[in-house]
Amino acid sequence: KKQGIKPLVTLHHFTHPQWLEEEGQWLNPDTIDYFVSFVEKIVRAFGGLCNEYCTINEPNVFAMSSYIEGNFPPGNKNDIPGYLNVSKNMIIAHQRCYDAIHKIREELGFNDTSVGFAMHFTYLEPQADSKRAKICYNLMNYLFHTIFMKGFVDGEIAFPLGFSSKSDKKYCDHIGINYYTRHIIRPSNNPALFFGEYVINPDATDDMLTDLGWEIFPEGLYHIVKKCYEDYKLPIYITENGLADATDEKRSGYIYGHLEQLSKLIDEGVDVQRYYYWSTMDNFEWAEGYWPRFGLYAVDYDTQKRTLRKSGELYAKISQEKAFTDEMIKEYLNK
Numbered sequence: 001k002k003q004g005i006k007p008l009v010t011l012h013h014f015t016h017p018q019w020l021e022e023e024g025q026w027l028n029p030d031t032i033d034y035f036v037s038f039v040e041k042i043v044r045a046f047g048g049l050c051n052e053y054c055t056i057n058e059p060n061v062f063a064m065s066s067y068i069e070g071n072f073p074p075g076n077k078n079d080i081p082g083y084l085n086v087s088k089n090m091i092i093a094h095q096r097c098y099d100a101i102h103k104i105r106e107e108l109g110f111n112d113t114s115v116g117f118a119m120h121f122t123y124l125e126p127q128a129d130s131k132r133a134k135i136c137y138n139l140m141n142y143l144f145h146t147i148f149m150k151g152f153v154d155g156e157i158a159f160p161l162g163f164s165s166k167s168d169k170k171y172c173d174h175i176g177i178n179y180y181t182r183h184i185i186r187p188s189n190n191p192a193l194f195f196g197e198y199v200i201n202p203d204a205t206d207d208m209l210t211d212l213g214w215e216i217f218p219e220g221l222y223h224i225v226k227k228c229y230e231d232y233k234l235p236i237y238i239t240e241n242g243l244a245d246a247t248d249e250k251r252s253g254y255i256y257g258h259l260e261q262l263s264k265l266i267d268e269g270v271d272v273q274r275y276y277y278w279s280t281m282d283n284f285e286w287a288e289g290y291w292p293r294f295g296l297y298a299v300d301y302d303t304q305k306r307t308l309r310k311s312g313e314l315y316a317k318i319s320q321e322k323a324f325t326d327e328m329i330k331e332y333l334n335k
Contacts (some may be wrong), residue, residue: 003274006235008274009050010118011097012071013057014286019074020159030278032093039097042116042292043327051105051112054176055097058120059090059248060148071287078190088161091151098171117152118176118239121145122258123220124198127240131185136196140185153232175228178240179221179258181214182294210311222265236271238262242278244292251296251311259324277315281306297316 012035016025019235025031039055056062068080076082098115105113122144126137138216152177155167173326183198190197201208225236241258243323245251255277263270282295290301296312314332318324 006052008052008239008276009042009046010054010057010212011035011042012055014062014319015091023154025074026066026089027082029089029167032089032096035093036096036100040100040104043101044108047108048110049161051110052114052174053101053102053116054106055094055099055115056090056174057118057239058178059087059094059117059152060144061120063087063090064144067286080191084161087147088157091148091157091161094152095155095171098254109182114235116172116174116176116234116237118178118237119145119148119152120240121224122181122198123179123217123224124183124185127184127186133185133196134185135164137185139190140196140198149228150229153234154253170232172232172234174231174235174237176237176239177221177225177228179238179279180209180222180241180243182217203270206248210250211246212288216243216250216254216257218261220253221258222261223266225262225270225272226268229265234271235273237274237276239274239276240278241275244294245311246293247299250312252314255311255315256324256329256333257320259318263298263324 016031020028020031020034023030041211041333061242062072063086066074067076067079067086070077077189092119101115102113105111124137124141136194147158147161147288150158150166151161153162153170153172155169155171157164182201185196185198188197200213201215201217208216210216221238225238228234229236238258243251243254245254259275262275266272277296279294279296281297282290282293282299282301285292285294292313296315297306297308300307310332314328317328321328
């Protein structure tokens, strides 16, 4: 608080106890009760230390990685029922936690509570000149994005998760958006991927790709935020945005490009209130391990030494100046 830093506490980011995994984790409806009880305990303990909460980070990625792609525990592949049931249980858990957090903090005498979730958005585009690709795009966008937004924001258990109608109230006070890249959708014969597959833009050159091979496409953030705000009229938090770049040659330009899009949105009246770069330091990625380097600080995993990268210097200056100055552009972007 003395440094003017305000926490946004995430209550679930992929991990859970081994005993819960053995009980079926989010496939087991009892997990909803377990999670709500855990959240209630945390919120009471934190009291006035935190007024902003993210219930669940990237529920769509958790469900997809655990039950379709198989690179998160339990490692199921092409398990559509698993994907849908986990998605539904996470939505219900969020709705109950939203009510519980507000209730507890009101009982404690606080009226400044803000509860949301962090939704992973990939900017999807159908393969050009393909009617089948457009159908696949609509299906993939609906099942990877829309059903979660309907559930987490509107309180609706949408088909094929269920048939409940839209609630009269919102279950979010702000919308967290995690954005990294664009994917092109082309048709496939795999029903588990909703008869589509996502690929990197074939026209992207090496200077447009991260170390993970993801396309750097700042315009996608603009379109996603614009649509979310038009649809829901809630404050927008950019809860993750970053890239794997071990040499730090592309990170400064990446930050500049995405902040430029947010500046444009703010000028257009979109209520963008937060931007969190992913990540402060190099981190563990669930599917890839330690090799992708996302950090503003480089980490030597043998010694644990942290070294500020040049892009980290730039980010500090942006935060201090609350602007992107001509001097920064000249020094860090060579423009």
